[in-house]
Amino acid sequence: MQxxxxxxxxxxxxxxxxxxxxxxxxxxxxxxxxxxxGAAFIILYLVFVALICFPCMIAELMIGRxxxxxxxxxxxxxxxxxxxxxWTGKLFIIIPxxxxxxxxVIGGVTMEFFTRSLGMNPPSGNWSPVVWTAVFLLATGLIVxxxxxxxxxxxxxxxxxLLFIIVILIAIRALTLPVRPGAEYSAADGxxxxxxxxxxxxxxxxxxxxxxxxxxxxxxxxxxxxxxGSYIRPxxxxxxxxxxxxxxxxxxxxxxxCAIIPAVFALKDNPLAILSDNTDSALVFNILPxxxxxxxxxxxxxxxxxxxxxLAALTSSISQFEVPVSYLVEEKGLSRTVACAAVFCIAxxxxxxxxxxxxxxxxxxxxxxxxxMPLGGLLxxxxxxxxxxxxxxxxxxxxxxxxKVGERFIAVxxxxxxxxxxxxVIAVFLSQLFS
Ligand code: PHE
Numbered sequence: 001m002q003x004x005x006x007x008x009x010x011x012x013x014x015x016x017x018x019x020x021x022x023x024x025x026x027x028x029x030x031x032x033x034x035x036x037x038g039a040a041f042i043i044l045y046l047v048f049v050a051l052i053c054f055p056c057m058i059a060e061l062m063i064g065r066x067x068x069x070x071x072x073x074x075x076x077x078x079x080x081x082x083x084x085x086x087w088t089g090k091l092f093i094i095i096p097x098x099x100x101x102x103x104x105v106i107g108g109v110t111m112e113f114f115t116r117s118l119g120m121n122p123p124s125g126n127w128s129p130v131v132w133t134a135v136f137l138l139a140t141g142l143i144v145x146x147x148x149x150x151x152x153x154x155x156x157x158x159x160x161x162l163l164f165i166i167v168i169l170i171a172i173r174a175l176t177l178p179v180r181p182g183a184e185y186s187a188a189d190g191x192x193x194x195x196x197x198x199x200x201x202x203x204x205x206x207x208x209x210x211x212x213x214x215x216x217x218x219x220x221x222x223x224x225x226x227x228x229g230s231y232i233r234p235x236x237x238x239x240x241x242x243x244x245x246x247x248x249x250x251x252x253x254x255x256x257x258c259a260i261i262p263a264v265f266a267l268k269d270n271p272l273a274i275l276s277d278n279t280d281s282a283l284v285f286n287i288l289p290x291x292x293x294x295x296x297x298x299x300x301x302x303x304x305x306x307x308x309x310x311l312a313a314l315t316s317s318i319s320q321f322e323v324p325v326s327y328l329v330e331e332k333g334l335s336r337t338v339a340c341a342a343v344f345c346i347a348x349x350x351x352x353x354x355x356x357x358x359x360x361x362x363x364x365x366x367x368x369x370x371x372x373m374p375l376g377g378l379l380x381x382x383x384x385x386x387x388x389x390x391x392x393x394x395x396x397x398x399x400x401x402x403x404k405v406g407e408r409f410i411a412v413x414x415x416x417x418x419x420x421x422x423x424x425v426i427a428v429f430l431s432q433l434f435s
Contacts, residue, residue, distance in 0.1 A: 003068060003069075004147050004148035004149055004231065005148065005149070005231045005232070005233055006148065006149065006153055006231045006232060006233065007149050007153060008233075009232075009233070009236045009237070009241065010157075011149070011153045011156075011157060012228070012231070012232045012233075012236060012241055013241055013244055013245065013248075014153075014156045014157050014160045014161075015152055015153050015156045015228060015231075015315075015319075016225070016228050016241070016245050016319075017160060017244075017245050017248045017249065018156040018159070018160050018315030018316065018318075018319070019219045019224050019225075019228065019315065019316050019318075019319035020217060020218050020219050020245055020248075020249040020316075021160075021163070021248070021249055021252045021312055021315065021316070022103075022217075022219075022312050022313060022315070022316030023103070023106055023284075023309070023312065023313055023316070024213070024216045024217040025217060025249065025252050025253040025256050025312070026167075026256045026260070026284065026308075026309060026312060027260075027284040028213060028216070028217075029213060029217065029253035029254075029256065029257060030194065030253070030256060030257035030260045030261050031275060032209055032210075032213050033045075033194055033253075033257060034193050034194050034257075034261055034275050035275060035276055036201055036206045036209050036210070037197065037198040037199065037200075037201030037202055037206060038192075038193065038194055038195050038196045038197055038198055039195045039196065039197035040197040040198055040199045040201060040202050040206075041201075041202075041206060041209075041210055042195075042250075042254070043197070044202065044206065044207060044210040045210045045213065045214055045250070046250070048207075048210055048211045048214050048424070049214050049218070049246050049250070051416060051420055051421070051424065052211065052214070052416075052420070052421045052424040052425065053214045053215065053218050053220060053246065053421075054242060054243065054246055054416075055381065055413060055416035055417045055420070055421045056220050056221070056377045056380065056381055056417075056421055056425075057218060057220065057225060057242040057245070057246065058238060058239060058242055058384075058396075058397075058413065058417070059380045059381050059383070059384035059385070059417055059421075060220065060221075060225035060226050060229060060377075060380045061225050061226070061228070061229035061232065061238050061241070061242060062229060062238060062384060062388075062392075062393070062396040063075065063078065063226050063229065063380060063383060063384060064225070064226040064227055064228065064229025064230035064231075064232075065229045065230055065232050065234070065238065065396065066078060066388075066392065066396060067230070068230050069230055069326075069330055070226075070227055070230065070323070070326040070327040070329075070330050070331065071089060071092035071093065071223040071226040071227055071323060071326075071327065072086075072089025072090055072092060072093060072327055072331065073089070073327070073330060073331055074089070074226055074230065075088055075089040075092075075383065076089060078383075078387065078388065079383070079387050082387075085383065085387070088379050088383075091223075091372070091375075091376060091379070092222070092223030092226060092323065092376060093223065093323065093324050093327050094372075095221070095222045095223055095368060095372045095373065095376055096222050096223050096224060096319075096320040096321075096323040096324060097320075097324055097343070097346060097347060097350070098350070098364055098367070098368050098372070099222060099320050099364075099368050099373075100137075100140075100317060100320040100321060100343075100347045100351075101347050101350030101351045101353075101354055101364065102351070102354045102361045102364045102365055102368075103313065103316065103317050103320060104133050104136045104137045104140065104317055104347060104351050105129065105133050105351055105354045105355045105361060106313065107133075107136035107137075107140075107310070107313040107314065107317055108129060108131075108132030108133040108134075108135060108136040108137075108355070109129070109132065109285060110136075110306055110309045110310050110313055111132055111135060111136055111310055112124075112128070112132045113285065113289060113306045113309075114303065114306035114307055114309075114310055116289075117289070117292075117299065117302040117303040117305075117306050118303055119299070126356075129355035129356065130351075130352050130355045130356065132355075133348070133351045133352065133354075133355045134348055134351075136313070136314075136317070137317075137344055137347055137348055137351060138344070139314060140314060140317045140318055140321050141321065141340045141341075141343070141344045143155045143314070143318050144318050144321045144322055144325055144340055145336060145337055145340040147336065148231050148322070151318075152318050152319075152322060155314075155315070155318070156315050156318075159311045159314070159315060160311075160315060162311065163308050163311040163312055163315075164252070164255075166304050166305075166307065166308040166311075167252070167255050167256055167259055167308055168255060169304070170259040170301055170304060170305055170308070171255050171256075171258040171259040173259075173263075173295065173297070173301055174187060174190075174258065174259050174260070174262040174263040174266070174295075175187055175191070175258060175262050177262065177263065177266035177267065177295060178266075179266070180266070180267070183266075183269070184269070185265045185266070185271055186265065186266055187262035187263070187265055187266040188262075189265045189271075190261040190262030190263070190264065190265030190266065190271070191258070191261070191262055193261060193265065193271075193272075193275070194257050194258070194261045204431065205431075208427075208428055208431050208432075211424065211428050212369065212370065212374075212428065215369075215373055215374055215377060215428075216369050216373065217249055217253065218245070218246065218249060219316070219319060220373060220376075220377045221372070221373035221374055221375065221376030221377030221378070221379075221380065222320070222323070222368075222373055222376060223323045223376065224319045224320065224322075224323055226380070227319075227322055227323045227326050228319065228322075230326075234399060234400060235399045235400070235402045236399060237399060237402075237403055238396055238397060238399065239397055239405070239409075239413075259305075260288065261275070263288075263291050263292075263295065264287065264288075264291060266295075267291050267294045267295060268287070268291065274287055284309070288302075288305065289302065292305065321340075321343055321347070324339075324343050324346075325339045325340055325343055328342060328343070350364075370432055371429075371432070374425050374428055374429060375429075377425055378422055378425040378426065378429075381417055381418075381421050381422050381425070382422060384417050385414070385417040385418035385419075385422070386418065390410070390414050393410060393413065393414055393417070394410045397409070397410060397413070
């Protein structure tokens with residue numbers, strides 16, 4: 001049977017950007033940037049994406065495309081007979097399942113808020129988070145079961161542009177909110193909060209916050225880029241695709257920032273306290289539902305906002321779901337439908353634990369975002385830098401000689417993959433240990 005692949009380079013671009021653009025961009029980035037020095041944080045973020053995340057993206061995409069198979073099989077095929085890498089491959093099945101199992105809880109909450117923003121009043125009880133989690137997981141599985149091109153790519157091609165348009169419209173609405181009589185702040189102060197560079201805030205902690213944000217936001221170290229890399233057509237340009245995804249992910253985060261932060265400043269009395277207090281998803285789920293109704297056309301804006309959030313979450317959760325599905329199909333010989341059902345059941349059981357026990361959920365999040373994903377990224381870098389050769393790298397960058405790549409670009413990227421990026425990731429690890 002012929003292996004599925006993305007239909008076009010544009011298809012690959014929107015699908016991978018869909019994985020990258022998610023809840024991380026909408027609630028985490030605006031808050032992170034605002035409280036960590038505004039534009040100074042954004043500059044730092046850019047530097048890290050260029051020096052550490054871009055090489056890591058190339059490494060992961062290239063592992064997948066080189067062997068054209070799921071993540072564990074790729075590592076085994078590219079390093080035959082090396083048991084350690086065989087074991088490492090399993091990690092790239094465990095990580096996306098763990099991420100999926102709490103991501104789908106947040107996705108479910110988003111769906112619940114969406115129905116409320118439409119004026120419906122769904123029954124709520126102790127078990128309702130579990131029911132919403134199941135609904136969100138089911139929606140994810142129903143997209144994945146149709147396959148890479150007919151399910152994932154088709155969904156992303158329609159929904160990503162829609163998501164982009166909605167968020168731009170909400171940003172325009174937020175930026176044009178009138179100043180409230182007697183209010184201390186206005187929407188313009190929100191923009192200043194987000195973009196005024198405050199270089200005095202830059203220290204070791206901010207650097208790490210920027211690197212961690214970049215890692216999570218680009219779905220690095222989770223097996224997703226390897227799996228999606230395996231669906232990129234052999235002649236498509238990997239470096240260009242990776243660069244465009246990183247650019248789009250940041251652009252989206254900035255637009256989402258312009259949609260959220262100015263609204264909080266224009267409509268709330270204590271925006272600074274609200275923003276500096278938010279270390280979790282409270283901004284999106286506690287503050288914003290209360291902010292929207294205060295603005296003209298508020299209920300419409302609120303409904304659109306939660307709809308956009310559902311789209312952003314779904315295009316990310318399908319990527320997490322696809323990683324184990326591709327493994328079960330290719331390695332265990334299951335049909336796609338059975339594989340999807342199996343992943344649904346496993347994620348639902350774990351998701352139930354997260355939905356009913358917030359402590360389990362934050363433990364999963366901490367474990368994945370702070371430890372397992374950077375570890376996965378580090379292993380992918382070491383694999384490409386030290387197991388594969390520079391010839392492999394240049395072959396992938398030129399897509400087997402289809403396009404020209406400068407020797408200097410290959411040399412710089414090879415240095416980044418072998419030394420610079422791994423040292424960067426290890427620095428994050430050490431700082432977590434000692435903080
Ligand atoms: N990048 C996604 C976001 O920003 C999260 C994600 C993590 C997606 C790991 C896939 C894998 O929300």
